[in-house]
Amino acid sequence: MTVANLVFYLIAMLAIVAALGVVTVPNVVHAALFLILSLLAVAGFYILLSNEFLAIAQVLIYAGAVATIIIFGLMLTRGTDLPTVSVGGQWPLALLASGAFGGAVAAAVIDSTWPRDVGEVTLVSISDLGAVLFKDWLLPFEIVSVVLLVALIGAIMISTQEGEA
Amino acid sequence: METAAEQIPLEHFLFAAGVLFSIGVYGVLSRRNAVLILMSVELMLNAVAVNFVAFAVYTDGALFRGLIFAVFVIIIAAAEVGLALGIILRVFRNRATANVDEVSQLKW
Numbered sequence: 001m002t003v004a005n006l007v008f009y010l011i012a013m014l015a016i017v018a019a020l021g022v023v024t025v026p027n028v029v030h031a032a033l034f035l036i037l038s039l040l041a042v043a044g045f046y047i048l049l050s051n052e053f054l055a056i057a058q059v060l061i062y063a064g065a066v067a068t069i070i071i072f073g074l075m076l077t078r079g080t081d082l083p084t085v086s087v088g089g090q091w092p093l094a095l096l097a098s099g100a101f102g103g104a105v106a107a108a109v110i111d112s113t114w115p116r117d118v119g120e121v122t123l124v125s126i127s128d129l130g131a132v133l134f135k136d137w138l139l140p141f142e143i144v145s146v147v148l149l150v151a152l153i154g155a156i157m158i159s160t161q162e163g164e165a
Numbered sequence: 166m167e168t169a170a171e172q173i174p175l176e177h178f179l180f181a182a183g184v185l186f187s188i189g190v191y192g193v194l195s196r197r198n199a200v201l202i203l204m205s206v207e208l209m210l211n212a213v214a215v216n217f218v219a220f221a222v223y224t225d226g227a228l229f230r231g232l233i234f235a236v237f238v239i240i241i242a243a244a245e246v247g248l249a250l251g252i253i254l255r256v257f258r259n260r261a262t263a264n265v266d267e268v269s270q271l272k273w
Contacts (some may be wrong), residue, residue, distance in 0.1 A: 002172045004173055005173055007173060008173050012177070012181040015181065015185060016181070016184050016185065016188070018210050019184075019185050019188040019189070020188060021207065021243060022188075022192060022201075022204055022208060023189075023191055023192030023195065023196065023201075023205055028198065028200065028201060031201060031204060032204065035204045035207065035208070037209070038185075038208060039207070039211060042211045042214075042215060043183075045178065045215050045218075046215075046218060048173065049177055049178070049217075049219060049222045050222070051218055051222070051232065053230065054218060054235055054236070054239075054252050055213075055227070057236065057239055058239065061239050061240075061243055062207070062211070062239065062242070065206065065243060066207060066242065066246050069246050069247060069250055070200060070246065070250070072206075072250075073200045073203070073250040073253060074200050075259045076254055076257070077199070077200060077263040078193045078252060079253065085218060087171040088193065090195065091191075091194075091195040092195070093192030093197070094190075094191050094193075094195035095191060095273070097190065097191075097194055098187045098188070098190040098194065099187070100190035101186075101187050101190055102184060102186075102187030103184055105179075105186070105187070106180065107182035107263060109176055109179045109180060109183065112178075113260060114174070114176060114179075114223070115173045124222070124229065124232060128229070129229055129232060129233075131234070132228075132233065133229075133233060134228045137233050140233075140237065142238055144240050144241070147240075147244060148243065148244045150227070150242035151245070151247055151248045151254060152244070152247055154246040154248055155250065155251035156249070156251070156253050157251075158228075158248070158251040158252055158254075159250075159251035159252075159254045159255055161258065
């Protein structure tokens with residue numbers, strides 16, 4: 001076993017254990033902290049796949065901004081139901097459904113033949129990625145920026161009450 | 166010098182992402198608090214992005230299509246979290262609850 005494999009197993013274990021924490025711990029704030037841990041572990045996946053840009057974006061956007069928004073959401077919706085109702089009564093069915101899905105995915109991964117020509121892996125430099133993003137994918141990039149703007153304005157409009165602001 | 170990606174088979178990443186996605190599915194179906202459901206959805210989006218990047222690095226050569234898609238997934242996830250939280254806050258103000266089982270008028 002090489003060092004890279006060992007690092008991969010450690011990161012995968014961290015991501016999966018933290019994800020299990022997100023869906024099982026009763027305390028919602030602990031669940032949010034587990035979510036941050038899992039997102040940081042996924043940033044580790046990106047580094048193993050030699051993608052520094054995505055790892056940086058993951059830490060900045062997910063572990064930074066999205067996690068902060070979610071913790072704000074927990075704080076603003078702190079009602080009487082928060083500490084007690086963490087898992088509903090349908091969890092056995094949920095376990096069955098997710099287990100069936102996971103089993104199907106695992107069977108598909110085992111059954112398929114994947115390219116084993118690992119010498120073909122290409123390193124992605126940030127400048128190459130930027131050049132492709134702003135040459136070949138310029139229109140989708142502009143559209144997604146408008147989508148982001150519309151979503152944020154919509155979020156403000158939805159969450160403020162009439163007569164406010 | 167071999168890169169890390171060359172020593173790890175593609176399947177390992179696919180397995181890890183599949184497990185993460187399944188955990189997200191379980192969270193969406195079992196949790197009843199809207200913010201916790203949102204966190205589980207984030208887990209699922211992350212698993213999908215890992216899959217995209219893994220396929221891009223192992224099979225797509227210099228085209229970067231999977232990487233671009235992963236970038237867009239991250240952007241849309243940010244927009245989705247903002248919008249979903251706006252809706253959850255609105256529901257919480259009107260109903261004083263974030264439990265999705267108590268907001269079921271449209272369920273037949």
